[in-house]
Amino acid sequence: MTPDVPAAPEAEWFQTPILPGQHVFLEGLNDSHAADLCAGADDETVRLLARGGPGEATPAAWADYIRQLNALPNRINFAVCLRESGVCVGRISYSEIRWADRWTEMGTMLLPAAQGTAVNPEAKLLLLERAFGELGANRVHFKVDSRNARSIRAMHKLGAVQEGTLRQYQVRPDGFARDSVMFSVLRDEWPAVRAGLETRVASLI
Template identity: 65%
Template structure:
């Protein structure tokens, strides 16, 4: 793996607007709770490691966003559809480790955005930033071992499946959660990126060129 100079530490915690073909990412704010509440179902929050809102109301979602934004070493983006203009989920650097040059990525999408290419577009944006702007060596993902949909998505992504962290976290219902660890290294990113772009509609060779504003 070739070396690259990492960005200054403060840059890793910024939330610039990132534009792809299908979505725009922006800083996650409490006012996004209205869109999240309107599109959420019970399954939306079932596998969230940090738990979800107390109830499916704009106010509860706003409180959930505030709770996420208060967590240390975390950066949260709202995923806004460029078609509808509505917020359809969030994607986060759920843990940032500047010293060791890695980030963990976590995603929550509303049901209406699943299977549409939104997930692929959002992942291209945050992973392009991690590897190309921040200078990360590694991006990893931890998936609930019971979340079959997300496990299938990660295996399609082409990330390396590193193993199971047994009883690593506690679910909101109090049960022990096994987490399956996946990772992508900087040298692997071009191939993984190409696979993600191939899932996007239209001219996918250009659709993932992230624009920052």
């Protein structure tokens, strides 16, 4: 069992402190990360994002996209940056925050070069630890496009519980009504999930 942590004040849930890890650090996503994201992205990077991606493959369009994400209510976004170089290789978000109910939703977008490395498990480890260990969340959930087999496999590898499918739950900018597969981690499940993430981070570069 994870000891109960009192819920942090609502304002704290919407802060974006620097969260340091062994391989990456997280910091508030802003325009300065646009060039790195643009340089490293490909069509697959944004193809299945729930809210779509930038209008074109330019740093200016990525900066506009970042500002749009940061303007969304009940959401905060972190840049995922390599510890050694400072290069931004993706973003990870509390894409919906419900302070009164002590839960948040998480979403991740990583550039191809960062996939299959320690970046993904460590970024999730840092943000899940903040949710359960600092903010006092009872639940963190994830909604995955049902067509995204790679992300669904990643959720099972994480140890999240698959709860079901929300059919035609969200209409993407291209008009497609996507089915979202719901996964979650609860406070009592977090110690086992954390141990698994720590093992994966230690075994990857």
